[in-house]
Amino acid sequence: MFWTSIFVIFVFSLPVALFTVLPKEEGECVMYGNSKSRKYVPQIYRGPPKPLQKDVFIDGNITALQLLQKACPEFAYGDDPHVCCTTGGLIATQEQFDMLDALGFSRCPSCFHNFRQLICFLSCAPWQSRFMNVTSSEWLDVEDLREEVVVDTELHLSELYAYTFYESCKGLQGLIPGTLILDFVCGVWGSSQCSPERWLEYMGSTVAEGARAPFKTKYTLHVEDKVEINGQAVFPMKAPHFKCSEVPNPESEACSCYDCKESCTAKALAPPVFPDEPEPFRIFKTDGSIFLSAVGFVLYFSIITAIFCCISNPGSTSELPHDTSYFAQPSSNLGPLEEIEPLRSKNPVIVAGAPGRQNLSEKLHEESSNQRGNWLEKQLRTIFRSWGIFVSRKPITVMILSLFICSIASLGLVLNFRVTTNPIDLWVSPSSEARRDMEDYNKHFGPFYRIEQIIITPTVRESFYHPVVVNHELKNISWGPVLQQDFLLAAFDLQMQIEHLTAKTENSTIHLKDICLSPLRPLNSACAIQSLFGFFQNKRESFLNKTEYLVNFKSCSLAPQNPNCFAAFGGPIHSAAVVLGGYNETYDSAKALVITIPVTNYNDVTKNLKARMWESEFLTFIKNYSHPLMNVAFKAEVSTFHSF
Numbered sequence: 001m002f003w004t005s006i007f008v009i010f011v012f013s014l015p016v017a018l019f020t021v022l023p024k025e026e027g028e029c030v031m032y033g034n035s036k037s038r039k040y041v042p043q044i045y046r047g048p049p050k051p052l053q054k055d056v057f058i059d060g061n062i063t064a065l066q067l068l069q070k071a072c073p074e075f076a077y078g079d080d081p082h083v084c085c086t087t088g089g090l091i092a093t094q095e096q097f098d099m100l101d102a103l104g105f106s107r108c109p110s111c112f113h114n115f116r117q118l119i120c121f122l123s124c125a126p127w128q129s130r131f132m133n134v135t136s137s138e139w140l141d142v143e144d145l146r147e148e149v150v151v152d153t154e155l156h157l158s159e160l161y162a163y164t165f166y167e168s169c170k171g172l173q174g175l176i177p178g179t180l181i182l183d184f185v186c187g188v189w190g191s192s193q194c195s196p197e198r199w200l201e202y203m204g205s206t207v208a209e210g211a212r213a214p215f216k217t218k219y220t221l222h223v224e225d226k227v228e229i230n231g232q233a234v235f236p237m238k239a240p241h242f243k244c245s246e247v248p249n250p251e252s253e254a255c256s257c258y259d260c261k262e263s264c265t266a267k268a269l270a271p272p273v274f275p276d277e278p279e280p281f282r283i284f285k286t287d288g289s290i291f292l293s294a295v296g297f298v299l300y301f302s303i304i305t306a307i308f309c310c311i312s313n314p315g316s317t318s319e320l321p322h323d324t325s326y327f328a329q330p331s332s333n334l335g336p337l338e339e340i341e342p343l344r345s346k347n348p349v350i351v352a353g354a355p356g357r358q359n360l361s362e363k364l365h366e367e368s369s370n371q372r373g374n375w376l377e378k379q380l381r382t383i384f385r386s387w388g389i390f391v392s393r394k395p396i397t398v399m400i401l402s403l404f405i406c407s408i409a410s411l412g413l414v415l416n417f418r419v420t421t422n423p424i425d426l427w428v429s430p431s432s433e434a435r436r437d438m439e440d441y442n443k444h445f446g447p448f449y450r451i452e453q454i455i456i457t458p459t460v461r462e463s464f465y466h467p468v469v470v471n472h473e474l475k476n477i478s479w480g481p482v483l484q485q486d487f488l489l490a491a492f493d494l495q496m497q498i499e500h501l502t503a504k505t506e507n508s509t510i511h512l513k514d515i516c517l518s519p520l521r522p523l524n525s526a527c528a529i530q531s532l533f534g535f536f537q538n539k540r541e542s543f544l545n546k547t548e549y550l551v552n553f554k555s556c557s558l559a560p561q562n563p564n565c566f567a568a569f570g571g572p573i574h575s576a577a578v579v580l581g582g583y584n585e586t587y588d589s590a591k592a593l594v595i596t597i598p599v600t601n602y603n604d605v606t607k608n609l610k611a612r613m614w615e616s617e618f619l620t621f622i623k624n625y626s627h628p629l630m631n632v633a634f635k636a637e638v639s640t641f642h643s644f
Contacts, residue, residue: 024077025235027127029084030134035149036142040092040214044137044148049082049126056087067094072120074239085124093123104172104181108255110242111169117239118165122155122217131156131237135218152216156229157200158238159221166196168244172259176574184561187211188470193558197221210555210564421641442603449517450599450611450637452618455581456494457592457631458487468551479550480583480590482532488543490629491593492533496540498597499527501621503613515611517598519571526569531595532579534567535560557587599637612638 032045054065062070064087069076071094075083085093097116106112122132136152170191172181182191187202187210189195197219204217222236242248244260257264281288391398420426428435458481467476481487503510516527535556536542536549543549556565557576566572573579582591599611615636622634 025127025130027125027130029126030128030132030153031150032084033086034089035140035147036145037140037147038149038214041149042089042215044134044150045084046129049084051080051082052090053087054080058087058091064090067091068124070094071097072116072124074117074120075124075126083124083126084128089123093119103184104175105169108168108172108244108259109252110244110246110248110255111165111172113248113252114161114165114168114241117241118157118161118237121237121239125237130235136216150215152218154218154220155204156220156222156227156234156236158225158236159223161238161241162196162200162219162221164241164243166194166199168242168255168260170194171244171255171261183559186559187562188555188558190559210562212563423640447601447603450601450608450615452597452599452615452636453634454494454498454595454622455592455633456482456491456595457582457633458482458484459629459631460484460487461591463589466546466550468547468554470551470554477550477554477588479588482580482590482593483550483553483588485543485546485549487629488532488549489540490627491595492538492540492543494625494627494630494632495529495531495533495595496538498595498618498621499529501614501617503610503617505610505613510610510614512597512614515599515614517600518569520569524570526567527597528569528571529567529595529597530573530578532573532576532593534569534573534579535565537566538568554588601637616642 028047029045029049031042032050033043035041035043052064052068054063054068056064058064058067065076065079065081067087067090068081068083071090072083075081100106100112100115105115121128132153132155134150134153136150137148138151139146139148170180170182173179174181174183180191182194182199185202186194186199187205189198189202200219200221202211204213204219205211206213206216209216220236225235225238227234227236240248243262244255245262247254254260255263283291424435424438428438461481463478463480464484465476465478467474469475470477482491499512501512513525513527516529518525519528520526532553535553542552552565556562556573559565560573560575562572576587578596579594580587580590580592581594583589599615601611602608615638619634619636619639619642622632625632
């Protein structure tokens, strides 16, 4: 995001490389050169354009004339061009020209062309007075000299040019995946709410207004080619401009489909064509696999049933004993019982007597047991009966023997027991392809950061209304409970306590700054903590005025890439979505605060010892922390290991 700051600072001096020289027009300069005390701020100059010091060598291998031809060739008239910019201004312009390329604008040649051309007209055009005027200036005393410098300007611009310029650039993808370049250079509006007027307004805003322009420039759009202002004729700036789908010059190409929808051909926009699906395998209009499975099941069931029936052939009733003594004689006259139960049969009834009934039962049981393989059952019964008798007679011997066997089996717990605490070792096989790929990546590029995270929710969950000015409009907005002033102050104090936690070793004290991710070290050793307080550079006094911190939050949540919203570590908070939770359509309704602390991670586990010690102190602290205004949930990289 450092590039974004520099880009906005010098946005008024960026060149536009054209491959054709524009016709000369009558006019004069309104500013020239740079102030000796305010870098990049031009001095007031009302007069004809001055000749360029064309023979001055820059970096020993290029002259000022060659630089002008490279940066703004539309003003390189012959061998002695007269322009409204100095050689020093051209050098700074070319440096920022390269930076504009680094930001990604050059990916779309037409956008790059339109952008550079606008800036070249602003900084070097020999007829500035036709479309531009200085509305405010200031006198400065510098080295016993007085100089008049520019404070405010007004640039009259063709509306067609402004809209074509915006349309050619609005689709450019940003440096961060999922973002657009306009997210970085359209202020609080971001890409979603940006427009040509808002983009130009932001580019012309100063540091005091939340941007980085060295002086104020008001862009006024006109439909007409000539307008009358305060009795003077003004000719709005217009120049050749191109859509993103058009080619600005023969040596370039149109924007890609990735950055410009208009460049997408019908073939590129059409859905992918997949090959025809093969004819499904069917048997008798039924899915072939289902049919074959059903047939296989029926065959399998039939074979198993047939085998079972052949092997187990139960005896028939003909095998029953035929001794008639086992059966009772035919019933005699029942006398009065027949009168009570007239339907009782008088046929002979098979009733076994007591001895016969017992013998029959034993014989049937014996034959049935033999058929079921009762031998195994008898053996098991004998073995366990013997074991039961032995245990009951010698209980002490059995207990001693059991303890001895258990002790032998448990020796591994004492001699060679190790709990696997690394979840990767538990879930991924060391020989798997994914594991090998991960280890190869970690070996050459390093593993992902260790993450310490705190999620804070307020105990008071009611929203509140508070009026703020957003984009020059006063709005009464409903704010989520996490934006309550007392809650934010308490959460800020908690974050500061965490940042000041230390872990003690025999020889040193480990601070968070010793282990955390600090991308700008050694210039800035602050940790890259992602939290809402980063929008306020971790300044507690920023939350003492409710209106001010709500306005600042609203602005930064819409455009976190704004340099005014950079955190204390010198970079931006990636997104308000990273530091807030429980919101609906807008971040204003958030119900949770998220603090994420990235810690440097190493592939060599021994180098992570300091981080693990600090994380243990962090867990000890946060487990014992309580506050009446908040509920706290937390995790550390070492939390999983501790759980195991």
